[in-house]
Structure formats: structure tokens, C-alpha cells
Amino acid sequence: MYDIFISYRRDGGFEMARLLYDRLHDMGLNVFFDLEELRSGKFNVKLFSAIDESANFLLVLPKDSLDRCKSEDDWLRIEIEYAIAKKKNIVPLMMNGFTWPSDLPETLKGLHLYNAVQMSREYLDASIERILSMCVNMAVKGGKKVSAEKDVREGNKYFTYDDKKERRRLNTQQNLMRSFDAPAYDKVKGRYEKLTVLDLGANTGEFIMDRLGTSENLEKLVGVEFDEKAVQYANATYGKAGKIAFFRLDLESETFYDDLRGIMDENGISSFNVINLSMVLLHLKHPYRLLKGLRGILSKDGTIIVKDIDDGMNMAYPDDDGIFAKAVDICNREELAGYRKSGRQVYTLLYRSGFKHITQERFGLSVAGMDSDERSALFDTYFSFILEDLRILREKYPDDKRIKADLEWYEDMYDDLEEKFQDDAFYFVLGFMLFTAQK
Numbered sequence: 001m002y003d004i005f006i007s008y009r010r011d012g013g014f015e016m017a018r019l020l021y022d023r024l025h026d027m028g029l030n031v032f033f034d035l036e037e038l039r040s041g042k043f044n045v046k047l048f049s050a051i052d053e054s055a056n057f058l059l060v061l062p063k064d065s066l067d068r069c070k071s072e073d074d075w076l077r078i079e080i081e082y083a084i085a086k087k088k089n090i091v092p093l094m095m096n097g098f099t100w101p102s103d104l105p106e107t108l109k110g111l112h113l114y115n116a117v118q119m120s121r122e123y124l125d126a127s128i129e130r131i132l133s134m135c136v137n138m139a140v141k142g143g144k145k146v147s148a149e150k151d152v153r154e155g156n157k158y159f160t161y162d163d164k165k166e167r168r169r170l171n172t173q174q175n176l177m178r179s180f181d182a183p184a185y186d187k188v189k190g191r192y193e194k195l196t197v198l199d200l201g202a203n204t205g206e207f208i209m210d211r212l213g214t215s216e217n218l219e220k221l222v223g224v225e226f227d228e229k230a231v232q233y234a235n236a237t238y239g240k241a242g243k244i245a246f247f248r249l250d251l252e253s254e255t256f257y258d259d260l261r262g263i264m265d266e267n268g269i270s271s272f273n274v275i276n277l278s279m280v281l282l283h284l285k286h287p288y289r290l291l292k293g294l295r296g297i298l299s300k301d302g303t304i305i306v307k308d309i310d311d312g313m314n315m316a317y318p319d320d321d322g323i324f325a326k327a328v329d330i331c332n333r334e335e336l337a338g339y340r341k342s343g344r345q346v347y348t349l350l351y352r353s354g355f356k357h358i359t360q361e362r363f364g365l366s367v368a369g370m371d372s373d374e375r376s377a378l379f380d381t382y383f384s385f386i387l388e389d390l391r392i393l394r395e396k397y398p399d400d401k402r403i404k405a406d407l408e409w410y411e412d413m414y415d416d417l418e419e420k421f422q423d424d425a426f427y428f429v430l431g432f433m434l435f436t437a438q439k
């Protein structure tokens with residue numbers, strides 16, 4: 001795989017292309033830059049696969065460089081047409097004296113709509129900086145290539161009650177997840193004569209009410225959620241004096257345990273025998289801190305249930321054009337989706353926080369056996385929320401070129417992704433994980 005393909009015409013473009021190659025290559029980027037042999041004579045098919053393997057297509061444009069594109073067998077034209085057809089992230093680099101010809105062939109007409117960089121020899125560093133900000137699927141920090149994925153946790157209380165689509169997604173996800181996780185909740189439910197439940201990151205309460213809230217042996221249920229409106233909704237819909245109540249608390253605030261103890265005292269609860277964390281750890285910056293404290297409020301024979309996700313577990317087949325891999329990649333770096341390598345940490349986090357008998361109840365949700373409605377729900381669960389997130393991020397960071405490119409690509413490919421996903425022969429596994437552990 002390449003990060004960047006450099007496309008250039010030898011006359012007038014070679015020197016700049018070479019300079020760029022050297023600088024980008026020194027940063028540790030994988031750059032495809034073919035030397036003269038491939039450039040002379042007939043178009044070389046090797047270039048097609050190199051374009052296929054590159055996320056970004058830098059097009060060096062010296063003065064008059066597109067004039068020869070009138071001819072159908074001009075290789076620069078073929079190269080550009082191929083990059084357009086393959087929806088590559090094209091960045092035109094306009095050198096001194098270059099202007100867009102008025103008589104571009106039909107197939108290249110859209111080219112001038114791509115965001116271009118005005119190249120300046122004098123301010124080459126600034127030009128390169130700008131190019132890097134427009135490239136996708138790669139990142140450079142301090143002059144060196146770094147992983148494009150989020151590799152650190154960030155606290156992220158993304159939920160807003162007003163966001164109807166988000167609520168719809170959580171509902172769809174909940175139904176889909178019922179068959180995945182309900183057996184584990186049933187097992188836990190049957191373990192105790194009386195249930196005292198603490199649900200963390202309860203959202204509007206739908207999830208915990210569905211799994212444990214209507215259980216006959218439920219004695220007390222306390223839900224904790226950051227979003228004020230979600231808490232109001234949960235109390236209005238499910239609240240029951242002396243039995244079920246939801247509270248607004250930040251799991252990561254300094255005073256979290258003091259506040260929680262206060263709530264427990266007021267409600268006559270000394271400990272909980274079930275603590276639930278469903279799709280919450282991935283949104284926390286300090287999961288260890290939280291888990292360690294939870295042991296202290298879990299009863300001696302209590303159970304903690306943790307559901308989380310890890311995108312490293314995702315599998316898509318067939319994915320010849322790499323669109324599923326790219327969609328997952330985008331999810332990995334967009335900040336609202338949480339930390340997508342959280343799932344792999346759950347076992348270790350539980351162990352280090354002192355929990356015993358850690359059991360992996362479920363590992364991966366696959367499309368095998370799903371009907372077309374269920375496939376739709378799974379698609380919706382994962383892929384539609386990426387689109388929503390990108391739209392929110394686009395508004396939040398209007399100048400961010402990467403988000404713009406990701407959103408454009410995603411909107412463009414969405415129907416394609418959905419159609420492929422609906423094919424009965426298409427296999428997909430989503431990295432949901434479910435663990436239980438004891439004190």
C-alpha cells in the first residue's frame with residue numbers, strides 16, 4: 001500500500017515531483033514515484049495498480065502541462081482519468097504559470113473542482129504542510145509519519161438527547177444486540193434472589209430496562225448518565241419511586257464516587273450485585289480509574305458486565321476495492337466514535353482492577369444467519385453513525401480538509417457500501433465483545 005501516488009509530466013514536472021518525493025519519503029511516507037523508464041513510451045499498466053494502492057493522488061501541474069491531454073492516449077490523461085474513476089483523493093499542485101485550459105477533455109472537466117495547492121519553491125515547507133493537511137488515510141506529526149488512527153483514549157461524552165438519529169441508532173442497535181447479549185444478562189439475572197443494579201452510561205434507560213429493568217426480582221436500579229436530557233427522559237419514562245431512578249453524573253469527574261455514595265445512601269443501597277457498562281468504556285479517558293473504584297461498591301458475590309467494541313476484530317469479505325476497510329479506517333480516526341481499540345483492553349483492565357473469574361461471554365457479531373432486516377440493522381448500527389458523525393464534525397471543523405474529504409468519500413460510497421452489505425454472500429463481523437467478571 002502507498003500513502004501517496006505522485007503523478008507528473010516529465011517536461012517541466014520532474015524536478016518538483018522528485019523534490020516532493022524526497023521530502024515525503026524522508027517523513028516515512030510510502031510514496032509511489034516512478035522514474036523515467038515507466039514514463040516514456042506507452043502507458044505502463046503497473047501504474048494502474050500503484051494508483052489502486054494509493055489513497056492520495058498528487059498531480060504536479062507545471063505551465064501548460066495539461067495541453068497534451070487532448071490526445072486520448074496521453075498517459076497523464078489516462079492516469080488522471082483512472083484516479084478520478086477510482087475516487088482517489090486528488091490534490092492538484094499548481095506550479096508557477098499553470099492555468100486551467102478552457103478546452104479540457106470531458107473526462108477531465110471536474111479536475112479543477114478539487115482543492116488545489118499553489119506550489120511555491122520559495123515557500124516549499126508551507127506548500128508541503130498544506131499538501132499533508134489535504135491527504136487522507138495518513139498522518140504526519142513533527143515531520144514523521146504516525147499512525148492515522150486514534151491511538152490514545154479521549155474522554156468523549158458525545159451523546160445529545162436531541163439527536164434523533166442517534167437515538168434511532170441506539171434503538172436499532174439495542175434490538176440487534178438483544179440476541180447477542182440477552183443470554184448473558186439472563187444468566188446474571190438468575191444468579192441473585194434480589195437484584196440491585198447500577199447501570200453506567202445509561203443513556204435514556206432503554207437498554208438496561210430491556211435487559212434487567214422489568215425483572216421480577218429487581219429491587220433497585222440506579223442509572224447514571226452524563227446527558228441531562230437523557231436522564232430526564234429516563235426518569236419520566238421508567239422512573240419508579242424507591243425502585244428505579246436515573247441521575248446525572250460524569251463518570252470521569254473527581255467527585256464521581258462521592259456523588260454516587262451520596263445517591264446510594266439516600267436510597268438505602270450499601271452495594272450493587274450487578275454493575276453494567278454497555279458501550280461506555282470506549283468513551284472514557286481513564287477506564288482503569290473507574291473500574292478500580294467499582295470493585296468497592298460491588299457486593300461480595302456481585303457481577304460486573306462489560307460490553308465494548310474493537311474495530312480490529314472487524315472483517316469484511318469480499319472487499320476487493322477496499323471500501324469497507326476504508327470506512328472502518330475513517331471510523332477509527334473520527335473523534336466522536338470513541339476509542340476503537342477499547343475491546344482488546346477490557347480483559348486486562350478488569351484483571352488489573354482486581355476482578356476475578358473474568359469470562360468472555362461473546363466475541364464478534366457476524367452476519368451469518370441474519371435475514372435482510374437484520375443485515376440492514378447491523379449496517380445501520382455501524383455505517384450510518386459514521387456518516388452522522390462526519391456531518392457533525394464537518395460543521396464543527398469547517399476548515400478541516402481531511403474531514404471534508406472523508407465526508408465526501410463517505411457520502412459518495414454510502415449506497416455502494418449498503419448494496420454490497422445486503423448481498424447474502426457478503427460476510428461481515430463486527431467486533432462487539434461481552435465480558436462478565438466477579439469481585
Ligand SMILES: C[S@@+](CC[C@H](N)C(=O)[O-])C[C@H]1O[C@@H](n2cnc3c(N)ncnc32)[C@H](O)[C@@H]1O
Nearest residue numbers: 157159201203207225226250251252278279283
Ligand atoms: C454508546 S452509548 C451507550 C448507551 C447504553 N449503555 C447502551 O448500551 O445502549 C454511551 C453512553 O455513555 C454516556 N457517557 C459517555 N461518557 C460518559 C461519562 N463520562 N459520564 C457519564 N456518561 C457518559 C453517553 O452520554 C452515552 O449515553
